[in-house]
Amino acid sequence: MLTLRTGVSQAPKQKLSNTMRSWLPILQSNLESLKEVLEPFCEANPLLEVRPGNERDEGRQFAKRSFFDQATSKNSASEAIEALTLSKSSLYDVLYEQINPPLFPTCKSQDIALKIIEQINEEGYYDPEPAWWVAHGFSEVEVERIRGRFAQLLPLGVGAKDFKEAFLFQLDDLDVEEGLYQRTKRLIEDFENLETYAGEADFSEAIGIIRRFHIPPAIEYFEEEMQVVPDLFVFENNGAIEVKLNDAYYPDVIIDTQGMDESHYFVAQKIKDAKDLVDALEMRKATLYKMGLMIVEYQYEFFTGGQIRPMKLKDLADELARNPSTISRAIANKYLACNQGVIPLKQFFSAAIDEDVSNAAIKSYLQEVVAKEDSKKPLSDSRLLGMIEERFGVKMVRRTITKYRKQLNIAGSSERKKLYSFK
Structure with missing residues (x-):
């Protein structure tokens, strides 16, 4: 019995069309449902078996405490990764x-x-x-x-x-x-x-x-919440920011050729199909790993305590030589765990107001301005609109600012004035 575990490679390999056909659905699935995506391949291949990652059950123990508690109680990089393995919001x-x-x-x-x-x-x-x-x-x-x-x-x-x-x-x-x-x-x-x-x-x-x-x-x-399994970890190790795949949750692909003639056409073809599946898994890992590296490069300030900055999906697609729609589907329902929490990959690709300004940047500035406003004369939405248009050089409407303010749980100017009086 031969056990094949996929490893981390630095860049996607160019494979045959069978691998590419396998790669796309595998890339687009989230880590938790990956085994289910692989099951049809097993049904079509009697030599193939897919088993859950060996550490899946072990990882679930970390869901019992919050990410903050886990991260602050760990010292080594490996322990920090354990803390990030599984997270859910309580x-x-x-x-x-x-x-x-x-x-x-x-x-x-x-x-x-x-x-x-x-x-x-x-x-x-x-x-x-x-x-x-x-x-x-x-x-x-x-x-x-x-x-x-x-x-x-x-x-x-x-x-x-x-x-x-x-x-x-x-x-x-x-x-x-x-x-x-x-x-x-x-x-x-x-x-x-x-x-x-x-x-x-x-x-x-x-x-x-x-x-x-x-x-x-x-x-x-009250109901049991969906457990989020991140595909990527970003953590600081000896002063450097590192990216690591959640390898423990990847399934094992097992090819059983015991007692079979591997030179027989049918057996040889099924072995090749199984290896193509392993190649597809390797390409998934390599693609997501490179995504992680690019996100860290673009968002370095965020991982060192700053804010998320504008990042275009097309930049990532061009770097990976893929269609933006493919990358868009690839990042859906996938998460990255870091000291700031467990974050959807799509959050790093904020919808842009224009080419250089993201909604996230506007919201961050809105929070900053309100935090520093005169408590006796809180800023109205119209005044905030003018400041944002001047700061970012964009044209917006007041109702958009009102919407952003409510999304950030910021009260209106009259309500804030009352709240400030409580100080």
């Missing part, structure tokens, strides 16, 4: 990512917010230990003031004390007419006696709004 990971300005503009407000997260249960409700804030030197008033800002975090309703407050948090996020807002609020506050309001105006509309709310707030995190 409720707490999502919350931690949102504790930043302008909603939490000071170190103290951020510190309180992070401690509040520790008091949130798996359903998303604030379920605190008695007077926990005393041990940290905070007052209950300070804690409640900061907890009130959780009404603007995702998932909506998180950090509420009970279902009523979670309803109110979600209601505040809706843009409804003031009269309907007040009637819905009253129904929520007197929810135990809901039926007594059935004959009032707008009752049906108010109930319709309440039915849209998620209770408990973290219900979307």
Whole structure:
């Protein structure tokens, strides 16, 4: 029995057409589903067997803790790679990512917010230990003031004390007419006696709004989330940034010729087909490895703590001598793990406003400007539009800035002014 394990090569090899036909579907599949993609080849080849990577089960243990905990507890490069092998976003990971300005503009407000997260249960409700804030030197008033800002975090309703407050948090996020807002609020506050309001105006509309709310707030995190297996690792080793494939998750391709005449035409052809499959796997590895090297070259500042900069898919396609549509499909549903987290490859190819400016760059600048704005005179979307057009030399419309601001969970200028008064 002959076991063939694919190895890392620096550039894709030029192979026969059979290899190329195998390579495209193999390249386009994600690492988790790769074995399933290979199964039809096994069905057509009695000499061929494909087995999952030997370390697959071992790797799953790392899903139990967050990437941040794993990365900060490891010392060697190999251990860091182990930490990156498997990742999924939890409720707490999502919350931690949102504790930043302008909603939490000071170190103290951020510190309180992070401690509040520790008091949130798996359903998303604030379920605190008695007077926990005393041990940290905070007052209950300070804690409640900061907890009130959780009404603007995702998932909506998180950090509420009970279902009523979670309803109110979600209601505040809706843009409804003031009269309907007040009637819905009253129904929520007197929810135990809901039926007594059935004959009032707008009752049906108010109930319709309440039915849209998620209770408990973290219900979307109850079901087992898809485990993300990254294809690439990018990590620092002795002052240098390195790229490594997630080789442990690649399947074993086994060719069993025991007791067979390898000179026989049928056997020889099946052996050749099996080796073509191995070549296709090698080409997949080599292509993704080169993608990783190019991403690091283009995005070096990001991997050293900066921001993602504009990168065109065509540049990568030209370098690999492939059609951009092929590369676009190749990066779909594939991930890169680094100190900044587990990131979809497509995120490095932000849609461009023009040839040199990406949406990611605009959003980064928007965050930076808002973080430094005068708390007494927060910048309006129109003013932000003017600053962005001047900074990047592009023409945009105000509603685009409003959309970006909301995507970044940045409140409007009037809301920010109120928030700044909480400092």
